[in-house]
Amino acid sequence: MSRYVGSHTAMLTPEEWSIILLSLKVSLVAVACTLPIAFGLAWLLARKQFPGKVLLDALVHLPLVIPPVVTGWLLLIAFGRMGPVGRVLEAWFGVTLMFRWTGAALAAAVMALPLMVRAIRLSIEAVDRRLEHAARTLGATPWHSFRTIALPLCLPGIAAGAVLGFARSIGEFGATISFVSNIPGETRTLPLAIYAALQVPGGEAMVARLALISVMLSFAALIASELIVRRRGGQHVL
Amino acid sequence: MSFEIQVEKRLGDHHIAFDHRSDTQLVALFGPSGAGKTSILNMVAGLIRPDRGRIAVSGETLFNSETGMDRPPERRHVGYIFQDARLFPHKRVRANLLYGHQLTSPDRRWITLEETCAFLGIAHLLDRWPHTLSGGEAQRVAIGRALLAGPRLLLMDEPLSSLDAARRDEILTVIERIRDELDVPILYVTHDRTEIERLGGELVTVAGGA
Numbered sequence: 001m002s003r004y005v006g007s008h009t010a011m012l013t014p015e016e017w018s019i020i021l022l023s024l025k026v027s028l029v030a031v032a033c034t035l036p037i038a039f040g041l042a043w044l045l046a047r048k049q050f051p052g053k054v055l056l057d058a059l060v061h062l063p064l065v066i067p068p069v070v071t072g073w074l075l076l077i078a079f080g081r082m083g084p085v086g087r088v089l090e091a092w093f094g095v096t097l098m099f100r101w102t103g104a105a106l107a108a109a110v111m112a113l114p115l116m117v118r119a120i121r122l123s124i125e126a127v128d129r130r131l132e133h134a135a136r137t138l139g140a141t142p143w144h145s146f147r148t149i150a151l152p153l154c155l156p157g158i159a160a161g162a163v164l165g166f167a168r169s170i171g172e173f174g175a176t177i178s179f180v181s182n183i184p185g186e187t188r189t190l191p192l193a194i195y196a197a198l199q200v201p202g203g204e205a206m207v208a209r210l211a212l213i214s215v216m217l218s219f220a221a222l223i224a225s226e227l228i229v230r231r232r233g234g235q236h237v238l
Numbered sequence: 239m240s241f242e243i244q245v246e247k248r249l250g251d252h253h254i255a256f257d258h259r260s261d262t263q264l265v266a267l268f269g270p271s272g273a274g275k276t277s278i279l280n281m282v283a284g285l286i287r288p289d290r291g292r293i294a295v296s297g298e299t300l301f302n303s304e305t306g307m308d309r310p311p312e313r314r315h316v317g318y319i320f321q322d323a324r325l326f327p328h329k330r331v332r333a334n335l336l337y338g339h340q341l342t343s344p345d346r347r348w349i350t351l352e353e354t355c356a357f358l359g360i361a362h363l364l365d366r367w368p369h370t371l372s373g374g375e376a377q378r379v380a381i382g383r384a385l386l387a388g389p390r391l392l393l394m395d396e397p398l399s400s401l402d403a404a405r406r407d408e409i410l411t412v413i414e415r416i417r418d419e420l421d422v423p424i425l426y427v428t429h430d431r432t433e434i435e436r437l438g439g440e441l442v443t444v445a446g447g448a
Contacts (some may be wrong), residue, residue, distance in 0.1 A: 130324055136311035137283050137318040138338030138387045146311075148337075152328050 012209060015184075016193075020213055023189040026101055027169035029110035031162050033118075038113055038161060042120035064114040068174025075107060077178040101144045103180035108172040112165035119164055123157020124150070156228060163225035167218045190214045240421060241391055245291035245301075247274075256279065256444065264417050264439030267427045273444045275427040282425065282426045283318050284311035295391045315346065317389030317422075319397045323376035326366035331379050332364040338387025346388040346429050349420075354382045357419075358412060374405035381412060385420070392416070392424045398433065408435060 012020075041060055044211040045053065063071050065109040077095045089095040097103035127150050135145040180187040182196060194210045197203035242259035243369070254274035258265070267275050277409060280286045283291055284300065287308065293301040295316065300309045319365050355361035358378045368376060378395060384392060398406040414437065417424060428434060434441055 023282065128324075130320070130322075131326060133285050133311075134318065134320065134324045135326070136285070137314075137316060138383065139312045139315075139341035140337075141310075141312050144341070149326060 005071075012213075013206075016206065016209060016213075018185065019188060019190060019193045019210065022101060022185070023170055023214075023217075026104045026108055026189055027166050029102075030105040030112060030169045031165045034052055034109040034113055034165060035158070035162055038116035038165070039120055039158065041113075042117045042161075045117070046121045046124040060117050061114045063111050063175075068111060068172075069178045071110060072107060072175035072178030075103075075110065075175065079103065079106065079179070093231050094210070098181075099180050099183060099187065101180075101186055104172075105169075107175040107179045108169035108230060111147050112168040112173050115168050116161040116165040119161030120157050122152065123154035123160070124222060126157070127153045157215045159228040160225045162194060163228070168223040170217050170221070240297070241293075241295045241425070243278070243282060243291075245278065245288035245293065247277060247281065247288045247290075249274070249277060252277075258442055260423075261441045262423070262441055263425060264424045264437060264448050266434045266437060266439055266441050267425065267432055267444050268431070268441055269395050269429065269444035271429055273309075275429075275444050276395050278444070279318070279395050279425065279427055282314075282391070283316050283393055284309060284314050298390075312341070313429070315342075315388060315390050317387060317392045318383030319377075319381055319384055319392065319394040322398045323368070323371075323373075323380035325371075325376055325379060325383070327368050329368075330364070331366050331368065331371070334368065334379060335360075335364075335383050335386055338383060342386075347386070348388055349385050350400050351386065354386055357415070358382050362387045372405070373401045377401065377405075377409050378412060381409075385416075385422075388393070389422060392422055394424060394426045396428055396430075398428075398430075413437065435441075 043057070044050070045060075046055055052135070058145060076098070077083050079089070081087065081090065081096070086097065089097065095102070097106055131153070132145045132149050135149050136142070140148065170189075171191060172189070173195070176187065176189065177192055178194075182188050182192045188196065190210055190213065194207050197206040197210065240259070240261040243259045245254070247254045252272070252274055254277050255279050256274075269275055269279065277286060281288045281301070287354075288301065288303065290303045291301070291322055292303070295314075299305075300314050300316075301307060325331075326337065326369070329337070332351075335354065336344065339351065355364070358381060360375070360378050360382055363371065363375055363379065364366065368379070371379065380398075397413070398409055401409060410433065413426075416422065417437070417439070423438075426437065426439070
């Protein structure tokens with residue numbers, strides 16, 4: 001087969017493979033950790049009335065509108081070794097985020113959060129609350145009604161939010177580079193590797209390969225989300 | 239079987255006051271739209287909370303503002319048939335029917351799935367999705383779902399309003415049979431006199447108040 005695939009320039013080097021795997025690891029961890037938080041926030045914003053709701057809504061959406069570099073810098077202040085959160089994490093749990101891949105995941109998570117909250121919130125708002133009332137009259141506790149009615153009905157939105165967040169994480173650049181820098185093997189994800197390769201004479205082939213990979217990953221994510229929504233949507237009238 | 243309802247509630251500009259006790263099999267709440275008929279049913283079901291009053295079914299108190307007693311909907315065992323069937327769209331007819339049944343302790347149940355299907359003529363629909371049902375079929379499944387949860391009282395909120403004439407007759411026949419064959423009282427809300435004439439029972443007029 002390799003004869004037909006082409007010369008070595010079209011093949012991925014071990015370094016490029018490790019960049020891709022790191023990107024996947026960072027993005028998957030970011031999405032997995034953010035999903036419950038995003039769902040909780042979406043639920044609060046969709047269903048609850050409380051003082052400061054407007055403020056919370058704005059805060060969640062902030063990473064969408066401020067320059068990513070600023071977000072990264074704010075993370076640096078908060079989670080850096082001397083930062084209020086970073087100091088606690090290091091002293092109590094021995095966890096350092098700065099200049100680590102976990103920090104890259106945190107940056108990706110913060111940037112993906114608003115997109116995920118938006119998608120999930122829309123799906124929660126689309127759930128007919130009268131169905132939950134019907135469930136209550138049939139003997140369901142609020143928790144059981146949530147688990148069996150509301151949650152399954154907004155599952156397509158949760159899946160869409162997760163995929164959107166994943167795609168956003170794969171592409172995250174500004175907040176990552178300013179929070180955890182561009183360290184090969186630790187924080188050099190796809191966009192950062194592309195950026196680094198662009199600075200090096202003769203790096204064009206690597207740039208092209210990595211760019212193609214990142215386009216393919218994002219594209220696959222979008223197709224996946226579309227398929228999930230369609231498959232679920234076939235079962236009920238929405 | 240008996241129930242007594244004595245509630246007061248202010249909802250926006252509306253003041254809803256209702257006071258009635260009955261031992262009859264079917265009580266029809268009649269009144270113009272906006273008189274608060276649905277709100278009265280919602281208070282009995284526990285979906286909204288009265289400002290004041292007392293609700294009891296078969297001598298068991300469900301709500302009493304003086305003692306602070308307020309049972310949540312899931313512990314009231316009151317079946318509710320809505321205007322729209324409100325079937326769960328992500329569950330097949332069988333799962334819809336069994337939803338409340340499985341949450342009800344066996345000693346509270348008084349009808350089985352087979353009996354319900356035979357009574358309502360819905361056995362052939364069990365594996366269908368709700369969105370493939372006609373309005374009449376959906377409403378029959380909704381009635382079955384409520385019966386299977388072992389209710390002590392059935393609330394019906396204009397159950398014919400989203401159906402065409404032929405389907406209305408079909409569902410009215412079902413309701414007549416529930417009235418005559420099953421030992422569960424019905425609180426029936428409507429703004430249509432012809433339904434009341436056909437169903438009989440005790441007529442209570444609800445006047446809209448300000």
